[in-house]
Amino acid sequence: MEEWLFLLLPVAAASGWFAARRHYARKYLIEHTHSLRKAYCRGLNYLLSEKTDKAIEAFVDLLTNDFETVETHIALGNLFRRRGEIEKAIEIHENLISRDDLNLQQQESAQFELGSDYLRAGLFDRAESIFQNLVDHENSRVGALQQLLDIYQHEQEWAKAMVCTRKLQNLGKPPKRGETAAHFLCELAEATLCNDDDMTARHWLEEALRDDPHCARASLLMAKLEMREGRFEEALQSLKRVESQNADLIQEIIEPLRICHDRLENPPGELIGYLGYLYETYGIESAALALAERIRSEQGSSKAIEHMLRVLENQPTPKSLNTLTGFLLEEGADTQREALIRLDRALDRMYSNAPRYTCAHCGFSGSELHWRCPSCRHWESTKPS
Ligand SMILES: [Zn+2]
Structure with a gap:
């Protein structure tokens, strides 16, 4: 919702623009400003009531008249993208970029949105090259790295995803979905394990454990690798490490643990x-x-x-x-x-x-049947369980 608020910016910009032209007839100015404000308010109202069709109509109308601010173009393009009309979004953002009156920040915003359009359209190569460019610009760096991280995960380019994750962490911005360099190293290791390249797999796994000593996945994979090589004693040590790394995953070690013990004849x-x-x-x-x-x-x-x-x-x-x-x-x-x-x-x-009865609405349970849940106050939501 907040991003719609910057649709208000043009109104502010408009005030400046009009102020610079004080020599125009005051009457004209007042009337014109008034009509623009009205048009914007109409557009905004449509937006706020989620009538995006009508909002787009209203804003396009404004654009084709005389009020071409960069922010409005960007916002309009974003609206199209959000509605799934990617081609229109791309057209608007591309047009914007080809203009020569944009300042550096406006150029970056327009690029960023165009990259997001490409991403949404599944044009990953184009999106990637735009975001790679934007990484060099301080204002867009974090956003661009986050988008690149999504692209690389989608493309399963784990080494590149790892670099993005590390850069984001260095900028004090932990990735949004729990991405860690160690996970990407494990992905690399799994791929090399499939190709029977044990030496490279071991290298990735060791790096994963150095990077994140709590990476239980690396220990499980290491155990798998060691068992494959017949080194059951080492595998046992890797498996036992899981307990201190992530106790929730202990269940995963039970079966390999049994195999190792049997093979070692302990x-x-x-x-x-x-x-x-x-x-x-x-x-x-x-x-x-x-x-x-x-x-x-x-x-x-x-x-x-x-x-x-x-x-x-x-x-x-x-x-x-x-x-x-x-x-x-x-x-x-x-x-x-x-x-x-x-x-x-x-x-x-x-x-x-x-408990004999449970509320289907809030989960409250007890031994009595309540016609109205004592916890969430819903009527007849409590049922025999
Ligand atoms: Zn309840």
């Missing part, structure tokens, strides 16, 4: 210990399930069943239930009955604590 207790630690510390279900499988193969099914019952008593989920029933199917009637009694109690506890 003492059985080692993996059981580490999985147990991950489950106890972070409550990660996949760690609990991998642990159950490992306990079953190393220590027998009764220990595995006991472990799964504790997991379920802690937090029953369909997946852990499924694992337990799988184990129980292979057991005798006594073990099954004993386990079922514990399971039944755990599920009872879960359902007695669970």
Whole structure:
């Protein structure tokens, strides 16, 4: 919305222009200014009520009369672009650039908008060359780098995207969508991994970790590379690094962790210990399930069943239930009955604590049915859950 406000600038400019021509008949001046203001107000009103068609009509009308300011042209072009009429936007902005009465800043603004038109039209090469030019100009530098960053990501030009990200960071403007140099380095590494160029991939990954020591993705990729090269001990170290880098991604290391341990023929207790630690510390279900499988193969099914019952008593989920029933199917009637009694109690506890009614509007939940939600005050939004 704010950018429409600068449509007001021409009104201000108009005042200056008219002031310079005081020798004109005062009456004419007053009338003319009045009619321009009226025309602008009409255009603005259309804009504010989102009647862009009529707004464009009103502004085009103004332009073709006698009031050709650069800002109005730029704004009009932007309006066309926003409506998806890219050709018209391009035409207006291109015309503007070919004019020779523009000051440097106006030239830059017009270039920037034309670049944005090209980008919107999918003409990435043209957009790229405009924004590359604008990077050299201080006023447009940040905007141009942001646009270039979008272009390079779209084109999967990761090395160039990385350079933009670093420049933006140096200017104190972190990229808008969480872009990091480390992510782009990982993209480069993935591409080289696909081409079996392990040495280059390792180089990118090491650089990613230097750039961002918390880049869990680089560790996961490094582990993949090391496993491929049969270096399971190193892979294990890379996988274990993920915990301190981003605990939310621990689930991703469980399966490769198991493979590494198997290939290294490590003492059985080692993996059981580490999985147990991950489950106890972070409550990660996949760690609990991998642990159950490992306990079953190393220590027998009764220990595995006991472990799964504790997991379920802690937090029953369909997946852990499924694992337990799988184990129980292979057991005798006594073990099954004993386990079922514990399971039944755990599920009872879960359902007695669970809220019975939830508001579909705000998510408020409780054990009573409210015809009007006590939290968001909506009527009849609370439903049995
Ligand atoms: Zn509510």
